[in-house]
Amino acid sequence: MRNHLSLLFCLLALGLLVCCEAGSLRKNFYQHTCPLAEKIIQDVTGKHVAVDPAVPARLLRMHFHDCFVRGCDGSILLNSTASNTAEKSATPNLTLLSFDVIDDIKANVEKACPGVVSCADILALAARDSVSFKFKRPLWKVLTGRRDGTISRDSEAIANLPSAKSDFAALKQKFSTKGLTVHDLVVLSGGHTIGVGHCNAFSNRLYNFEGKGIQDPSLNPSYATFLKTKCRSTRDNTTFVEMDQNSSIMFDNHYYVGLEQNKGLFQSDAALLTNKGARNIVRELLKSSKFFTEFAQSMVRMGAIDVLSGNQGQIRKHCAFVNT
Template sequence: MKVNILLLICVVSGILVACEGGQLRKCFYEKTCPSAEDIVRDVTWNHVSSNPRLPAKLLRMHFHDCFVRGCDGSILLNSTANNTAEKAAVPNLSLSGFDVIDDIKEKLEQKCPGVVSCADILALAARDSVSFQYNKSMWEVLTGRRDGTISLVREALINIPAPFFNFTQLKQSFARKNLTVHDLVVLSGGHTIGVGGCPSFSNRLYNFTGKGDQDPSLNATYAELLKTKCRSLKDNTTFVEMDPGSARNFDSSYYNVVKQHKGLFQSDAVLLTNKGASNIVAELEDLNKFFTEFAQSMKRMGAVEVLTGTSGQIRKKCWAVNSS
């Protein structure tokens, strides 16, 4: 009876879900690997329980994956003798958590060989890592992605939004992925967890316009505090919380930080330079509103340029393309 009820839920859900993201759908693995999503969650939660920094890392990895060739797991591929992969791009050098994805993949290959894609594993693990704090799924992840076979360092440099982007550049970057200004502001809320390296923002402290000046839009008191952490433009080893005092709590406090002109990156600060975006920042200070909107924007981002059906492949190892 329980199995029949689950099947009914999946069928009904499949009818109700809009056809965004090609053939992504609920319960994609219900017949081919029924325990797939449970395995991803259990392994992810086990890792997060001993490493609370993982949610920010896996969320960022998923974001960087989707902005280059879509959510196809290309960020997971290693460089080879003949190709330098996305991992080697400057924005990705600080990524970590690849071992978690490999651990999940190994468990799934033992249970259901050749069935669950690395792209789906990353999308689910990003969600599940953030969800650990609340002991429930914080957003819905439709599945059915297949894995890409191409990963190019230059494409990461071109497509991943930079922390020093102005509002127009950010808007254009998101628009290329069919994501709106609303999605831009909502997904920026991911900065409520994690840290940023000094090179990503220290120009705002010491050389904003190339004249040894400070970014006037940055809260002066906060800037002085940051200078005690990042002592010069040459500091490339220090990391600072993006959401001071709440960097391990997935909540809406990021938006309050931004409103106080304490956003760490220029890309945070510029959300206040556009009236529409600034209004959204104010709305998202409400925790329930943020959770609702973040869930919807993550669903849209997770469907960007996905490979489905017979496109791509199901990689046996997430770090390497299957040999023919």
């Protein structure tokens, strides 16, 4: 009996090990092959954030857009070619910025350890390090070991990325497809506490809600009046406003405060209040410590979506090009 129990415990331990190492992501993946990798990424990222406080929002969004298409494989970083239109050229990604930051980080890492650190891992770490810069401590854990994909198609970005104009059912379906819950949906939407949104992504709520030529009745009237001073028509695709009014560079839980006041910028923000369960989660996240804890956990789950590992994919020499 004792031997049987010992065997059972060993099998359980092995099962837990396999579970925890799922996808071959783990802490300090490069500790032997490139021990300074994470320090280099942190330092170069910090250099850029110190010059441009908009970088954190850009890299966080880029990481999100990467993971939702083919998983977290760096495919968002690939350039289009003569025979293929890549993800970054898809309409939802045309406003992504700071690819140059990733290129700079990659160049520095390659100098230290050529052909070792993936672009997918660099993006995941840089997103975390940029948001964490002002806090002087990492806000969430990033497990590493991702490999880079070699395929990037604009059609897949359009099909997989949640739209700013989505209702709750559509958002829930997009997240569920990626193995994420309604809880993850509400928590990760909190990333909208930093960054900006372009008028064409929400101006239908101001002038032509549901094609009826009216203002979205769920939108806070005073907030709508303010937005109309910025976005004069539904055809404006160049003007942008803060997603979290008066807090576009401060990573905090203020997004949920505005949401409770019906000041969510996008229809996808307002949609979180149309479902009882999601609405309850919004209220829980009004507590700052709760938001930071839950955001950290959801980012780990998002960062593990359909990762490539082992001999899958490649380690790209330059993040914008597939190795030849």
